[in-house]
Amino acid sequence: MWLSSLFLIIGGGSNVAASVSMMVITDSTPETKRSQIFMYFNAAVIIAEIISPPVGSLLMKQSLWVPLLLNSICGAISILLSWYIPETNEHAARHQDGDYTKIPSSGDNEELSGPLPGDLGSIMALAHSLKDSMQIIFTQKNVALIAISFLISTFARDSMAFLLQYISNRYSWPIAKTSWLLSFRAAAQLLQFMLILPWVDRKMLKRFERQPRKKDLYLARISILAITVGFAILGIAPGVGLSMFGIAMYTIGSGFGTFARSLISSLTEPTMIGTLYSALALMETLGSLLAGPVMSWAFRWGVNLGGAWLGMPYLISAAICGAMTTIILLIRLERPESGVGNTEARLA
Secondary structure, eight states: OTGGGGGHHHHOOHHHHHHHHHHHHHHHSOHHHHHHHHHHHHHHHHHHHHHHHHHHHHHHHHOTHHHHHHHHHHHHHHHHHHHTOOOOHHHHHHTOOSOSOOOOOGGGTOOOSSOOOHHHHHHHHHHHHHHHHHHHHHSOHHHHHHHHHHHHHHHHHHGGGGHHHHHHHHHOOOHHHHTHHHHHHHHHHHHIIIIIHHHHHHHHHHHTTSOHHHHHHHHHHHHHHHHHHHHHHHHHOSSHHHHHHHHHHHHHGGGHHHHHHHHHHHTSOGGGHHHHHHHHHHHHHHHHHHHHHHHHHHHHHHHHHOGGGGGHHHHHHHHHHHHHHHHHHHEEEOSOOSSTTOOOEEEO
């Protein structure tokens, strides 16, 4: 069981797989449709998450090996399908508008001091190339800030893993009775991504005169604000009813990642999308790694203090998302767009 995690070193796990899928979608779709395609992708993931637990439970009654065998079959089908996905980088490069911020490369004005032997030369060349490519994150303030927002949103999202224990401890509900809240949240998110958010996206695109960057920025601001309010309500709610309202507010903001990803993609050269999405996958992984111990500590601290302090994990998430909301609100689209992808966002 422990050794199975070692294989994540090769493929990177679900975060990398999702990032690669999003990268292919970004390369293959126009900017005006991108966020809606992301929503349907997220809806498909939620459907799988809703269906897989009961199916797994039923199969485990037959044998513990049956769910593992089904998982292997599904993985093999995914690999087979991915084999037929065409290369999309050239398609993206042909359709770029040439109005993206150019990333300076240190390779343009400095070279390696001399030929290096075999493997060492390959490693140094790879490190040099990686350093040049990662400048896409650190030479553009807005791209860097939006990338960091993925770490923050993932960190905050993973705090919802304590929802069952929180509701059970604070309101003295049995776990069996509390578990239906997770089903409520999953169903609400599915409704969001399948129907509500695509409709809102289309309406906002018309309102902003088919300027998708302005639309994505506006909706990202609304979403991160809703997430902040939702966490704050969860942290201070004296009763289950108000906690339900907090969960609903959080669900309203669940499209933040979709709009932020669409926005950051539009601010980046199409030929650098692969590097960008690798960085986003890294941010999401770091967010998950930090959320586990920090939220576990905050939950234990809240339990020890008792009373209203039981909501400590969500108060911390609200404070972090509040700070991120302030940063997102500072982003401005400086020039009016004359066409899709024809403006550059800068920090006011």
